[in-house]
Amino acid sequence: MSTHSVGHVTAQSARFDEPLTLKSGAVVPAFDLVYETYGTLNAAGSNAILVCHALSGHHHVAGYSDPERVKETLGWWDNMIGPGRPIDTDKFFVVGLNNLGGCHGSTGPSSLNPATGHPWGADFPLVTVEDWVQAQARLADRLGIDCWAAVIGGSLGGMQALQWTIDLPDRVRHAAVIAAAPKLTAENIAFNDVARQAILTDPDFHGGNFYRHHTKPARGLRLARMLGHITYLSDDQMAEKFGRKLKGEGLAYGFGVEFEIESYLRYQGDKFASWFDANTYLLMTKALDYFDPAHASGGNLAAALAPATAKFLVVSFSTDWRFSPARSREIVNALVHNGQDVAYAEIASSFGHDSFLMKDEQYHAIVRAYMNRIAV
Amino acid sequence: MTENAIALGRPDFDVISGWVQPNERVLDLGCGDGSLLKLLIATRGVRGWGIELDNAGVLAAIGNGINVIQSDLEVGLSGFENGEFDHVVLSRTLQTVRHTQRIIEEMLRVGREAVVSFPNFAYWKNRMAVMAGRMPVSEDLPFQWFDTPNIRFFTIADFDALCAAMRIVVRERMVLDDKGNTVKDEQNFLGSLAVYRLARG
Numbered sequence: 395m396s397t398h399s400v401g402h403v404t405a406q407s408a409r410f411d412e413p414l415t416l417k418s419g420a421v422v423p424a425f426d427l428v429y430e431t432y433g434t435l436n437a438a439g440s441n442a443i444l445v446c447h448a449l450s451g452h453h454h455v456a457g458y459s460d461p462e463r464v465k466e467t468l469g470w471w472d473n474m475i476g477p478g479r480p481i482d483t484d485k486f487f488v489v490g491l492n493n494l495g496g497c498h499g500s501t502g503p504s505s506l507n508p509a510t511g512h513p514w515g516a517d518f519p520l521v522t523v524e525d526w527v528q529a530q531a532r533l534a535d536r537l538g539i540d541c542w543a544a545v546i547g548g549s550l551g552g553m554q555a556l557q558w559t560i561d562l563p564d565r566v567r568h569a570a571v572i573a574a575a576p577k578l579t580a581e582n583i584a585f586n587d588v589a590r591q592a593i594l595t596d597p598d599f600h601g602g603n604f605y606r607h608h609t610k611p612a613r614g615l616r617l618a619r620m621l622g623h624i625t626y627l628s629d630d631q632m633a634e635k636f637g638r639k640l641k642g643e644g645l646a647y648g649f650g651v652e653f654e655i656e657s658y659l660r661y662q663g664d665k666f667a668s669w670f671d672a673n674t675y676l677l678m679t680k681a682l683d684y685f686d687p688a689h690a691s692g693g694n695l696a697a698a699l700a701p702a703t704a705k706f707l708v709v710s711f712s713t714d715w716r717f718s719p720a721r722s723r724e725i726v727n728a729l730v731h732n733g734q735d736v737a738y739a740e741i742a743s744s745f746g747h748d749s750f751l752m753k754d755e756q757y758h759a760i761v762r763a764y765m766n767r768i769a770v
Numbered sequence: 771m772t773e774n775a776i777a778l779g780r781p782d783f784d785v786i787s788g789w790v791q792p793n794e795r796v797l798d799l800g801c802g803d804g805s806l807l808k809l810l811i812a813t814r815g816v817r818g819w820g821i822e823l824d825n826a827g828v829l830a831a832i833g834n835g836i837n838v839i840q841s842d843l844e845v846g847l848s849g850f851e852n853g854e855f856d857h858v859v860l861s862r863t864l865q866t867v868r869h870t871q872r873i874i875e876e877m878l879r880v881g882r883e884a885v886v887s888f889p890n891f892a893y894w895k896n897r898m899a900v901m902a903g904r905m906p907v908s909e910d911l912p913f914q915w916f917d918t919p920n921i922r923f924f925t926i927a928d929f930d931a932l933c934a935a936m937r938i939v940v941r942e943r944m945v946l947d948d949k950g951n952t953v954k955d956e957q958n959f960l961g962s963l964a965v966y967r968l969a970r971g
Contacts, residue, residue: 707832726839727849730819733795737832738839742825756825763833 397478399468400432403457407499408536414494414529420519423508427533428499429453429491432475433483435538441770442539443481444530445471445490446547446554449622449678450670452498455490456483473753480762485770486543494529495521495677503673504605516602520677523550523557523685530554531562543768544568545704548750549717550678553685556725559702560687568768570707570761573714573750575721576695576728577686582716585625586679589618593672602673615672616663623662628713628746696728705735707764709757711749712742737764781950782861782887783809785965789885789942790814794856797881799843799873800863802827804836819855821846844869847876855881862910862963864888865920871936878970883941887965892925892958895948909948910962926958933968942967 407428414422430453435442445455447470456475460467475481475488492500495518503518510517534542545555545566552574558566578586593599596614600607636655651657691697706729710722719740729736739760743749749757783806790796792815798807801820810816819837822828831838839846844867847858858881860873865888867873877884889910890896899906905915913920924932926945933940945953945961953961 723841723849730837730839731851731854733817735837736819736839737837738841739828739832740840756829759829760832763829766833767835 398476399472400457400476400483402461403430403432403454403459403469405430405453405459405499408533410529410532410536412532414525414532416519416525417522418519422494422501422519425494425501425529426499426505427491427494427501427529428496429489429533430455430457430469431490431537432456432488433486435487436770438770439539440541440543441486442534442537442542443486443488444534444542444545444558445475445481445488446526446530446545446551447490447493448547448549448551449682450666450675451551452496453490453492453500454498456488471751473751474758474761480758481546481765482762486765489533489537489539491530491533493521493526495674495681497671497674502671503602503677504671513603513605515605515673518673518677520680520684522681523553524561526554526681527557527561530558531565534565540565542566542568543770544570544765546570546572547574548572549574549747550682550685553682556699557685557687559704559706560698563701563703566704568707568764569702569704570709570764571722571725572707572709573711573717573722573747574708574725575717576688576724578683583683585621586683589621590676590679592617592621593676596672599672602676604672610667611672612667615670615675616660616667618675619666619670620659620663623659625716626747628715628744630713631744631746634744695724696731699725699728699734700732702729702732702734706737707761708736708738709750709760710738710740711745711747711757712740713744714747714749716747780805780861781946782944782963782965785944785946786810786859786861786885786887787814789883789967790816790857793817795819795854797821797850797855797858799846799858799860799877800866801831801836801838803830804834804838806859806861807831807836808834843867844873844876847873847880850880852879853882857881857883857885859885861885861887862889865922865924868921870922871932874932874936874938874968878938878968882969884968885965886968887963888924888929889920890926890945890958890961890964891923892927893948893962894959895962897959908962926961926964929964929966933966937971939969939971940966941969 411424454469456469456472458464458467492498495502507514545558547555552571555569559569593614596611598609599611639654688695688698710719726738741757796816796818798820807818828840858877896906944965945957946963948962
């Protein structure tokens with residue numbers, strides 16, 4: 395089947411002037427959301443898909459932003475979305491946005507606080523997955539979308555899809571919850587906190603107000619990303635890709651880069667620290683930690699999911715140890731318990747948590763088959 | 771056989787259809803592409819879920835709009851609570867399962883009733899094949915001995931004995947010959963396929 399990219403895309407921005415009260419009680423007086431759209435919204439408004447991003451994602455989901463640098467500026471899920479691709483833009487109108495608190499143009503800690511004229515920094519309130527759903531619903535209103543044909547996301551994005559079905563059940567017909575979990579474990583939170591500590595203890599962090607010191611906690615953010623990156627990969631994949639391969643000729647008996655894996659992680663850390671905002675990273679990891687829709691019902695996930703009327707696709711990956719298949723099965727079991735519609739695929743993949751971003755034949759076939767079922 | 775079951779070549783599906791009621795919750799173990807569930811949903815109005823391990827089966831079931839859950843059969847049931855389903859179906863698969871008693875126990879834990887169908891090894895044509903010195907290959911045992919997924923070979927009489935030993939009540943039993951016709955007499959001799967409706971005693 396011939397498939398191609400949605401091509402050159404340009405981001406748009408929507409301004410929301412009505413204050414948004416967050417779960418924490420804090421109020422964001424006004425905010426901008428940056429988004430991209432692919433495909434065409436049909437007259438009935440029944441073919442809209444919301445793609446929610448994960449920890450370090452953003453609105454640029456598909457296509458390229460610079461025709462001169464197509465490869466370098468491809469969206470983070472370009473292999474999934476486009477004409478003839480599993481999420482087919484010939485059929486669907488796809489919306490990707492940068493969440494509130496992000497660092498890609500939507501209002502977040504690095505945006506100017508109109509009250510002070512300085513970046514929000516430490517004053518930007520922590521947001522939750524529930525808050526994102528509310529903000530996303532405002533964007534849906536703005537775009538004339540009463541009900542999403544589907545809300546789709548991987549990892550933290552999958553958690554948003556799940557939250558949509560609980561908070562606004564009559565505004566979402568299908569949810570694709572990919573490589574996600576119904577809540578973080580102590581181990582997940584522990585990894586996040588070590589990452590946060592790396593940032594918070596960087597002398598350049600300045601309590602979150604590093605912007606006014608014209609610096610940024612690059613060392614902390616780099617470490618945070620290195621740690622996070624390890625949890626996105628699988629042991630198998632690391633062994634295969636790097637093993638104990640050395641960068642140079644033999645051991646140097648020092649603390650420089652000796653093993654290939656060290657070189658790789660440092661490179662990933664440096665690259666990430668050069669473009670991502672440390673406060674957004676902190677905020678995103680907190681949103682992950684706080685996510686626990688079953689908390690209000692005493693830990694009973696089925697009770698939490700009971701209001702959902704959407705049909706679900708749940709997908710997990712065999713080597714994902716961050717959010718393992720067993721975590722997805724918790725969601726599936728709760729849905730089955732409620733008598734809700736759910737299809738679940740466990741994809742054999744060697745790429746760990748990052749598998750959800752990869753082009754895998756079975757994975758893409760499953761998403762395609764499910765999306766084909768959705769009436770528009 | 772109904773037209774649907776004829777089209778599918780699965781006379782046991784008709785028997786199973788007759789045992790489920792509208793709005794019941796049905797779990798089909800080893801559901802493949804979801805043909806049985808699709809039939810039960812269309813003709814009986816049940817709410818259905820299936821468990822399937824094979825990638826191609828899962829993909830086909832999703833294409834058929836079935837609530838398929840990709841999982842190993844023998845671990846797949848452990849996540850479900852007691853009595854979540856009205857019927858748990860295991861059609862033509864029991865003979866491929868290693869832990870026979872455990873799967874039946876699990877089916878009757880998560881389901882009010884279990885429906886099990888299996889090829890009867892004591893069917894007269896199978897006996898003839900063995901008498902002639904060869905392992906049987908038939909409509910209901912369609913594999914050569916060297917590539918069969920079947921690991922348990924048992925008869926209607928064997929299964930009755932197991933149910934008795936496990937204190938499981940046989941609520942109903944339908945036996946079919948290799949043309950899909952109902953067999954009333956000498957079932958362990960004249961029956962090629964048996965379909966049981968089981969419950970806890």
